[in-house]
Structures are given as structure tokens and as C-alpha cells.
Amino acid sequence: MKRKVIIVGAGVSGINAAVHLAKAGIEVQLFEAKKNIGGRFFSFTDPTTGNIIDNGQHIFIGAYNNFFDLLRNLNTFNFVKAQSNFEINYFDDKGSAKLATNLSSGKLPLALALLTFRKLDFKSKVSIIKMILKIHKIHIPAEISCQDFLFQNGQTNLAIKYFWEPLILATLNQSVEKSPASLFVEVIKIMFKSVHNAKIYFSTVPLIRLLEPVDDFLKTYNSDIYTNTEIVKLDVSKKIITNCIDKMGDIFSADAFILALPFDRLAKIFNNSGINDDFKSFFNFSPIISFYFWSKSKIDCSEINAMIGTKSHWLFNLSEISNAVNPKYYLYTITISNALEMNNMSHSEISQMIIDELTYLGLISKSTDIIHSRLIFDKKATVSIDINNFDKRLPIETAYDNLFICGDWVNTSLPATLESAALSGRLAAEKVINYFKSS
Ligand SMILES: Cc1cc2nc3c(=O)[nH]c(=O)nc-3n(C[C@H](O)[C@H](O)[C@H](O)COP(=O)(O)OP(=O)(O)OC[C@H]3O[C@@H](n4cnc5c(N)ncnc54)[C@H](O)[C@@H]3O)c2cc1C
Structure with a gap:
């Protein structure tokens, strides 16, 4: 009997679940609230320069087996490049030194x-x-x-x-x-x-291009993605989910459901559906700041640079890493992880702080070298896992036989990364297949 699965959320976890199920011959409907797929792994055009930039620098390591398998399935692994030699340049107030081999x-x-x-x-x-x-x-x-x-x-x-x-x-x-x-x-x-x-990998193209082929991929397996479709509620009957309902009131039915969502969005749907959402009280988000800047002058640095003793953590040389940078400029991005303490600062205060730190470390000589910049403050970049909640991450199975969850924050025993997202998506797909075999 032909089975159908609804997946809610077209980030890396939901997309990987969809790819695995479609390859197993199961029809998938993948619903995404936004107009674009990718979730926290996306790209957009900077209107001033016309450059496509990402929502933040993403790096991968050789151990990302599940994420790389997803890219191989989508035929985009060739857009990813490994650092030829392991090299990180460290900058502090005394100058720079390379950790390289x-x-x-x-x-x-x-x-x-x-x-x-x-x-x-x-x-x-x-x-x-x-x-x-x-x-x-x-x-x-x-x-x-x-x-x-x-x-x-x-x-x-x-x-x-x-x-x-x-x-x-x-x-x-x-x-x-x-x-x-x-x-x-x-x-x-x-x-x-x-x-x-341990090898470090980058995307040489805007991130979204790594996932884009999923639309065609799913179509060849009689499956589809529906964007601009926000699911708000599940219909529950005993221990089974029968339907899900979107914001417009449309009802969709399937034999099994996967919710591939961040914890707060999952809790919202659970709450609307009368399902226990207590887990949400254990979790918070950890922000990431990304500061893209276009410079007239070339900075003497490696592809990846650690900044020590400053609030800015990493400097990535996108002119070296990416093939998509307009050669008229040099493009760099700064990453500040765990940026909670900057929550109350304005964008211009944060931008100025970063520029001051770049000057302090001698990476730029004067702020006028920067032609244009763009700051992205993602306050919900990842779940904040700490010593008090690391054992509270939810499993993929739920109290409902045909309902499964995935996402970078579920209990994969990995940090909330692309690999955790991809792994959780594969595991959720496998659980669905086992459920179909046993029911
Ligand atoms: C700035 C930044 C830098 C990062 N750097 C790295 C890095 O270097 N390496 C790394 O491994 N990871 C990195 N990450 C983490 C990585 O991006 C995430 O782990 C991964 O993208 C999470 O995927 P996901 O599928 O779990 O969730 P998401 O990407 O959040 O996907 C969930 C999807 O569900 C959709 N959705 C939500 N609610 C609904 C609804 N009701 N109905 C339908 N759809 C809905 C959302 O729109 C979204 O598309 C970074 C993240 C950020 C923000």
C-alpha cells in the first residue's frame, strides 16, 4: 500500500528526512512556512553590492557524514571544498601566528x-x-x-x-x-x-544553492515541497495524528508526520494541538552575530582567522573561500558566537565595536577602508545547550505512534549543527519506515 508522510519544516533536517523517505519509495509532502527553503541555512542578495551573501558563515568538517550524504544525493557536494592544508591564523594584540600543517x-x-x-x-x-x-x-x-x-x-x-x-x-x-x-x-x-x-570544508557557492535541487529531486519521486504554508495545529485521535492544519485552515492528511522544527515552533504547534509542551521551559536560544564587510584593501589573513581577546571571534576571508564574490571588492565576514551579552546593543554599536576590534588587532588600518557592511544578528541562531539542559533534549519518537520530530536540537548526542540536523532527519525517516513496517 502506498504511504504518505507529511514533513513540516524545510530546513536541513526536514529536507534530509524528505530525501530519505522519497528514496525509500514513500510519498512526501514537505511544508515550509517561509517563501524559501533552507531554514537557518540560507542566502540573500545584498541590495547595495548585488552580492549574494549567507545568513552567516557556515563551516563543515570531514566528520559531517550525514550532511555530506545529503549534498551527494542532491548532486551539490562538488560545490564544497576542503581546506587544502589545515590552517587557522590567530590574531591577538601581539600579532598573528598560524596553527597550520x-x-x-x-x-x-x-x-x-x-x-x-x-x-x-x-x-x-x-x-x-x-x-x-x-x-x-x-x-x-x-x-x-x-x-x-x-x-x-x-x-x-x-x-x-x-x-x-x-x-x-x-x-x-x-x-x-x-x-x-x-x-x-x-x-x-x-x-x-x-x-x-578534522578537515575543514566551506561552500564555494551561496549556501542556498547546495539545497536548491531538492525541489526537482523530490518531484522525480512523486513528492513535493509547498512553501508559504505554515502548519499551526495537528489533529490528534487517541495515539495517532490524523491531519495537520495550516494557517489558512486547509487540512492535510497523511499516514505519518515529521515535525522538523526548532524547539519553540514545535512547542507552539504542540500547544495548539493539546500536546504537552513542557519541554520548552528547559531551552533558550544562543545568538550568533555575522558582520559582512566589503573592503577596498586586502587584509593579510588566511581563509579562517581566530580573533583572541576580543568580542569578535572569527574572521573569514570570503574572497578566498567563495567563488561568488564580486571581484571589484574584498569580502570578509566576522562571526560572534554565543552573543547573548550583545542583545541590548544596537546594530550600529555592534558594527562600530567590530570595526574598532579589527583596527585594534591591526587587521584594518582605518575604518574608511570599509566601503559597505551588513550586520545580521540572529537571536535564535541555535538552541543553547548547557550543563543544566543537555539531558533534556527530546528523542525523535513522541507519545504518538505516527508522529516523529527532528531538528538540530533533538537528542542526537551532537551539538546543534548541520550534522545534527541532517542526522536527526535521517533517523526520523528511518523511524517512519520502521513504523510502516510494523503497522
Ligand atoms: C549564523 C549561523 C551560523 C551557523 N554556523 C554553523 C556552522 O558553521 N556549522 C554548522 O554545522 N552549523 C551552523 N549553524 C547551525 C545550522 O544552521 C543549523 O543547525 C541548521 O541549519 C538547523 O537546521 P534544522 O532543519 O534543524 O532547523 P531550521 O533550519 O530552523 O529549519 C526549520 C524550518 O521550519 C520552518 N518552520 C517553522 N515553523 C513552521 C511551521 N509552523 N510550518 C512550516 N514550516 C515551519 C522554518 O521556516 C525553517 O525553514 C549556524 C546557524 C546560524 C544561524
Whole structure:
């Protein structure tokens, strides 16, 4: 019997669930509230320069198996490029130094990179290498923060400031003091398992182009995407969902449902449908600020640059990374993770702060070099996972036999990233297939 599944939310998690189900021969209807797909992974045209920019710099690592499989399914993996050599340039008030190695040579590339890294003393380098080597054997007591964990495992202040903190901010979008050590250790285990896993990848095209082919892909499998369709409620009968209803009052029925939504949007639909939404009280959002700036002058920096001792965390050189930049300018973007403390600052205050920091670190000589800039403050960039709520992430199954959830924030044991989103989408699709087999 032909089965139909409704998926609500066309971000990476919902799209991956749709792709897996369609490939399994199951008809999918994918509903998206906005006029565009992609969710928090999207691009738009900057009206002043005509450049297509993203909602924030996204980087991937070699361990993103599920996300990369999605791109392979959509034939867009060739738009993603790996850094040829592992290289991060660190800028502080004393100048710059590279953490770099040729990944194709040497048995212990990270150790080699660390040994030649000028920002760390010998003791700090050894402490990092030792911890990575014994990471599989370290016991983590429940509810311990990364800060306590790192000190307990002999990490120096310097090692934390230059090595661990930038990594924690980038992967967990959370402070060292609040990040749960168990989640971070998972990341380290995965990242440093192999050279392949630790490789850094970028999109060479606007992000949305990586997902765009999904429309045609689904059509070839007798499935479809419906944009501008906001689902507001589910009809519940005993332990089964029978229909979902959109904002216009239209009713859609299916044999199973996947809600691929951030926690607040899921809670809203649950609340409207008389389903318990208590989980929402455990979670908050962690903001990310992205500051794109077009410059007349070239900045002497690498593709990826860590900024140390400033509120700005990362500087990405988009003129090097992307093929989509207008060659008339140099385009860069700054990322500030876990930007909660800037919630009450205006856009112009934040922009000025970033420009001052770029000048302070000697990255730009004068603010007039900047022809144009654009600040994006995403207050709901990711869920904020900390030591108090890391075990409250919801599972993919719900109390309803034919209702499943996915999204970067559900319990995948990974931080709320693209890989967590893609993995949760695949797992939700597999649960639906198993449900159909058993019912
Ligand atoms: C600035 C920024 C930088 C980031 N950098 C990185 C990075 O470098 N690496 C990394 O791995 N991750 C990064 N992330 C995180 C990554 O973007 C997310 O983990 C991922 O996109 C989440 O996908 P999702 O499908 O779980 O959720 P979403 O993308 O939020 O998708 C949910 C979708 O559901 C739709 N929706 C909501 N309500 C309804 C409704 N009622 N009916 C129908 N549709 C609805 C929404 O419009 C949306 O399209 C970053 C995020 C941001 C914001």
C-alpha cells in the first residue's frame, strides 16, 4: 500500500528526512512556512553590492557524514571544498601566528601543527596533545562544565584561551563555563579520530544553492515541497495524528508526520494541538552575530582567522573561500558566537565595536577602508545547550505512534549543527519506515 508522510519544516533536517523517505519509495509532502527553503541555512542578495551573501558563515568538517550524504544525493557536494592544508591564523594584540600543517603528510598532523604554533608555550602544547590522546579513556562525571573538565585534565589558561575556547564557541555556540563537557568530549572524539574527520570544508557557492535541487529531486519521486504554508495545529485521535492544519485552515492528511522544527515552533504547534509542551521551559536560544564587510584593501589573513581577546571571534576571508564574490571588492565576514551579552546593543554599536576590534588587532588600518557592511544578528541562531539542559533534549519518537520530530536540537548526542540536523532527519525517516513496517 502506498504511504504518505507529511514533513513540516524545510530546513536541513526536514529536507534530509524528505530525501530519505522519497528514496525509500514513500510519498512526501514537505511544508515550509517561509517563501524559501533552507531554514537557518540560507542566502540573500545584498541590495547595495548585488552580492549574494549567507545568513552567516557556515563551516563543515570531514566528520559531517550525514550532511555530506545529503549534498551527494542532491548532486551539490562538488560545490564544497576542503581546506587544502589545515590552517587557522590567530590574531591577538601581539600579532598573528598560524596553527597550520599539511594534512596529507605526517602521522600526527595536529601535534605537528601545535608544536610549531607560536602562541602557546611548551607546557600548554603538551597538555593539549596528552588530553587528545587519552580522550577515549577519560571519565566525565555528569553535569560538569567544559571549564572544570579542562582544568581537571591539566589544561593551562593559555591552552584554553587559544585552543579550546575558540573550538568550543565554534562547535557548541556556548561559553566554556556553561558548555557541558560530555557534549564537547563527543566532538573531540569525532574530530580527532582521523585526519579526514578534522578537515575543514566551506561552500564555494551561496549556501542556498547546495539545497536548491531538492525541489526537482523530490518531484522525480512523486513528492513535493509547498512553501508559504505554515502548519499551526495537528489533529490528534487517541495515539495517532490524523491531519495537520495550516494557517489558512486547509487540512492535510497523511499516514505519518515529521515535525522538523526548532524547539519553540514545535512547542507552539504542540500547544495548539493539546500536546504537552513542557519541554520548552528547559531551552533558550544562543545568538550568533555575522558582520559582512566589503573592503577596498586586502587584509593579510588566511581563509579562517581566530580573533583572541576580543568580542569578535572569527574572521573569514570570503574572497578566498567563495567563488561568488564580486571581484571589484574584498569580502570578509566576522562571526560572534554565543552573543547573548550583545542583545541590548544596537546594530550600529555592534558594527562600530567590530570595526574598532579589527583596527585594534591591526587587521584594518582605518575604518574608511570599509566601503559597505551588513550586520545580521540572529537571536535564535541555535538552541543553547548547557550543563543544566543537555539531558533534556527530546528523542525523535513522541507519545504518538505516527508522529516523529527532528531538528538540530533533538537528542542526537551532537551539538546543534548541520550534522545534527541532517542526522536527526535521517533517523526520523528511518523511524517512519520502521513504523510502516510494523503497522
Ligand atoms: C549564523 C549561523 C551560523 C551557523 N554556523 C554553523 C556552522 O558553521 N556549522 C554548522 O554545522 N552549523 C551552523 N549553524 C547551525 C545550522 O544552521 C543549523 O543547525 C541548521 O541549519 C538547523 O537546521 P534544522 O532543519 O534543524 O532547523 P531550521 O533550519 O530552523 O529549519 C526549520 C524550518 O521550519 C520552518 N518552520 C517553522 N515553523 C513552521 C511551521 N509552523 N510550518 C512550516 N514550516 C515551519 C522554518 O521556516 C525553517 O525553514 C549556524 C546557524 C546560524 C544561524
